[in-house]
Amino acid sequence: MSVQITNRSKPVDRRPMNWVERLYLVNIFKGMAITLKHFFKKKVTIKYPEETRPFSKVFRGLHILNRDEEGREKCTACGLCAVACPAEAITMEAAERQEGEEHLYREEKYAAKYEINMLRCIFCGYCEEACPKDAIYLSQTFTPANYQRKGFIYKKDDLLIPNPVTDPEGYKKALGTISREKEGV
Amino acid sequence: MYLLAIDWIFIIEKLVLIAAIVTLSMVVAMYATYGERKVAAFIQDRIGPNRAGPFGLLQPLADGGKLFFKEEIIPLASSKFLFILGPLLAMVTALLTSAVIPWGSSMNIGSRVVPLQVADVNIGILYVFGVVSLGVYGIMLGGWASNNKFSLLAAIRGASQMVSYELAMGLSLIAVLMLTGSLQMSVIVGEQYNAVWNIVYQPIGFIIFFICALAETNRTPFDLPEAENELNFGYHQEYSSMKLGFYLFAEYINMFISGVIMATLYFGGYDIPFVNEANLAQHIGENWVALLTFLTLMAKALFFVFVFMWIRWTIPRFRFDQLMHLGWKRLIPLALLNMVITALVILWLKK
Ligand code: SF4
Ligand code: SF4
Numbered sequence: 001m002s003v004q005i006t007n008r009s010k011p012v013d014r015r016p017m018n019w020v021e022r023l024y025l026v027n028i029f030k031g032m033a034i035t036l037k038h039f040f041k042k043k044v045t046i047k048y049p050e051e052t053r054p055f056s057k058v059f060r061g062l063h064i065l066n067r068d069e070e071g072r073e074k075c076t077a078c079g080l081c082a083v084a085c086p087a088e089a090i091t092m093e094a095a096e097r098q099e100g101e102e103h104l105y106r107e108e109k110y111a112a113k114y115e116i117n118m119l120r121c122i123f124c125g126y127c128e129e130a131c132p133k134d135a136i137y138l139s140q141t142f143t144p145a146n147y148q149r150k151g152f153i154y155k156k157d158d159l160l161i162p163n164p165v166t167d168p169e170g171y172k173k174a175l176g177t178i179s180r181e182k183e184g185v
Numbered sequence: 186m187y188l189l190a191i192d193w194i195f196i197i198e199k200l201v202l203i204a205a206i207v208t209l210s211m212v213v214a215m216y217a218t219y220g221e222r223k224v225a226a227f228i229q230d231r232i233g234p235n236r237a238g239p240f241g242l243l244q245p246l247a248d249g250g251k252l253f254f255k256e257e258i259i260p261l262a263s264s265k266f267l268f269i270l271g272p273l274l275a276m277v278t279a280l281l282t283s284a285v286i287p288w289g290s291s292m293n294i295g296s297r298v299v300p301l302q303v304a305d306v307n308i309g310i311l312y313v314f315g316v317v318s319l320g321v322y323g324i325m326l327g328g329w330a331s332n333n334k335f336s337l338l339a340a341i342r343g344a345s346q347m348v349s350y351e352l353a354m355g356l357s358l359i360a361v362l363m364l365t366g367s368l369q370m371s372v373i374v375g376e377q378y379n380a381v382w383n384i385v386y387q388p389i390g391f392i393i394f395f396i397c398a399l400a401e402t403n404r405t406p407f408d409l410p411e412a413e414n415e416l417n418f419g420y421h422q423e424y425s426s427m428k429l430g431f432y433l434f435a436e437y438i439n440m441f442i443s444g445v446i447m448a449t450l451y452f453g454g455y456d457i458p459f460v461n462e463a464n465l466a467q468h469i470g471e472n473w474v475a476l477l478t479f480l481t482l483m484a485k486a487l488f489f490v491f492v493f494m495w496i497r498w499t500i501p502r503f504r505f506d507q508l509m510h511l512g513w514k515r516l517i518p519l520a521l522l523n524m525v526i527t528a529l530v531i532l533w534l535k536k
Binding site for chain 2: 022023024025028031032034035036038039041042043044045047
């Protein structure tokens with residue numbers, strides 16, 4: 001009993017080899033013609049550090065914590081991302097915004113500590129989907145290599161996007177890929 | 186310059202020639218490893234080593250350096266002397282064959298005629314065969330001295346394969362010898378020099394010779410003695426560092442030398458195709474012609490090296506019984522038939 005999956009399947013030829021085939025030479029020459037054809041084909045190699053492979057538009061890489069235009073952190077430490085995370089990679093500690101900190105945090109409650117363990121994360125992007133405050137995004141960069149496990153636990157400082165007020169260029173650079181994603185280009 | 190009745194210039198000349206040829210074989214073997222990787226890559230739609238130097242040209246140096254600095258392990262239970270002798274023998278026998286090959290037409294240096302051949306012995310081709318069969322010892326000693334069952338089995342595989350294919354190789358060669366009537370390498374080339382190449386008379390003989398050369402140099406599809414990936418790495422399993430390097434190196438030298446021998450026996454040696462060398466010599470001088478003929482020989486040999494690699498990356502390995510079947514039941518009868526027919530034709534033409 002066999003299931004036909006494609007119409008390209010061929011039955012196996014189990015006839016004993018005839019005299020010409022047993023000389024092997026003809027088939028070897030055929031094989032060599034095939035490999036010679038490949039010799040001149042276009043190569044698929046991407047010379048990595050010089051060339052990079054273009055990412056797909058929906059590539060999910062390292063996370064960033066977003067700020068608004070005034071440079072205030074958007075995250076309100078609601079914990080929805082941590083709940084949504086299937087890999088349980090996110091932990092956070094909430095704190096209340098004090099008088100005079102309005103220029104730092106947009107909401108009255110903010111994340112005093114925010115950590116993502118990149119060794120646990122599976123880059124599913126559920127945290128991004130869960131966030132009600134547009135505060136977390138997956139960018140288009142790889143997680144860089146590290147010598148130690150603790151180097152893969154990203155703190156808030158590692159995740160926060162550059163401040164658009166003090167470092168507009170860095171902010172734009174980090175945001176570049178996200179805005180494109182949002183516009184669906 | 187005669188001192189103590191010895192022609193010292195002659196000795197110096199030969200020493201220089203030997204040094205040049207050994208260096209040449211080494212360099213070719215070194216870059217053959219690079220070539221192998223490039224050919225493999227190109228056939229598999231990749232581009233191969235390209236990091237060390239421009240186009241990865243320094244890769245062989247890096248590989249060699251790596252092998253030298255690796256830890257050298259001599260197994261405790263091995264017989265040390267033979268263990269070290271193995272790779273040495275493989276290397277030496279690989280290089281020895283180059284002595285009788287005519288590398289080009291003669292040069293004129295001062296008033297001396299310098300033939301580009303180390304030793305023009307009258308049994309040249311027999312010498313080649315003798316040395317090549319010594320190569321079995323390299324494999325056998327290496328495998329046996331390692332005191333490892335798998336190495337020994339692989340060494341036996343290798344030895345039996347080399348012995349059986351040497352037979353067919355010799356038989357296919359006899360046909361060439363009957364054509365030229367001499368065992369001397371320079372005469373064999375001289376016969377083809379201004380006439381037709383031997384390949385025209387001996388196509389079947391050449392194919393048999395080529396197949397046997399693949400088997401003798403342990404190249405795919407006959408690389409069972411090595412079988413890096415599944416038969417436990419073969420006779421050099423216990424070897425490390427440069428001793429392993431020597432074994433691998435010897436294989437590439439063998440490949441180059443067998444390419445040269447094939448070019449010499451069947452493709453006119455250093456003969457430049459469609460060119461009358463004597464006429465050319467009058468125009469540009471003998472030394473330039475010698476250089477050109479040498480380059481021609483190199484081109485032919487390197488082409489064969491390329492074909493060896495091409496075959497390696499095309500076809501899978503033979504099973505051991507298939508290998509023996511092919512050797513004993515097909516190639517030897519075919520070679521015998523080829524020999525008899527050649528003999529009959531020669532006799533018939535002579536009448
Ligand atoms: S991408 Fe997925 S796994 Fe990674 S932190 Fe977000 S929700 Fe968790
Ligand atoms: S990142 Fe978004 S979902 Fe996660 S705690 Fe902050 S506001 Fe809530």
